[in-house]
Amino acid sequence: MSNLTKFTEEDIAVGPVLGPEYRASNRMAEAMLEKFQAEHLRPLVDEFADKFREKLWDDVRDWLLSDAEMNVAGEVRHMVEQTISALLAGEEWAMNRYPYADYSKGERVRAAVCKHGGDTILSRRIADLEAELAKKEETIKWMRR
Known part of the structure; x- marks a missing residue:
């Protein structure tokens, strides 16, 4: 067992409210991070950001294309329904275009x-x-x- 995982007199002196593990865990964390540089995380963050960006782009692209496709299909259906309604209602333009055509x-x-x-x-x-x-x-x- 290393000295970092053993309780010291100072750890025990913290008292029963926090307990020796409170002081010992802080001491251990400080010792471990003493040589740690924030830049060590940069490759991990960059990799996560790249994967997140790709996933976000794929999802947004797919949603935009699907939404555009549904909007176009809906508009085409609406135009067809308008034409049928105009024919059945006897609107002049529709009658001239279809049944009255020469x-x-x-x-x-x-x-x-x-x-x-x-x-x-x-x-x-x-x-x-x-x-x-x-x-x-x-x-x-x-x-x-």
């Missing part, structure tokens, strides 16, 4: 709309209008009371 694409769209939506769409629209009329008649009856 070129063959317009003929194809018109044929598909008539084929797939004709009677079904018409009968559902009639049902919508009849339901709307029934609600209005109910409102008129209620207001006359």
Whole structure:
């Protein structure tokens, strides 16, 4: 056992509150660090900083690219949904662009709309209008009371 790990009279004299281990541990730490230079830590800190910087860059880069990809995909979906909504609502620009177009694409769209939506769409629209009329008649009856 080295002299650094043995309690001295001064260590014991510290008293029971702190105990001899308090003074002995301080003495041991001072002796060990006497020749220690802070620069000894520089290579460890530099290595940690390099690894941290690389990991941080990888995570930030991945997040930025993923976020950009999601934003672009969301914007494309939004544009498609706007176009579909405009078509279904009969907005002039969308109707002129697709079903009313003079070129063959317009003929194809018109044929598909008539084929797939004709009677079904018409009968559902009639049902919508009849339901709307029934609600209005109910409102008129209620207001006359």
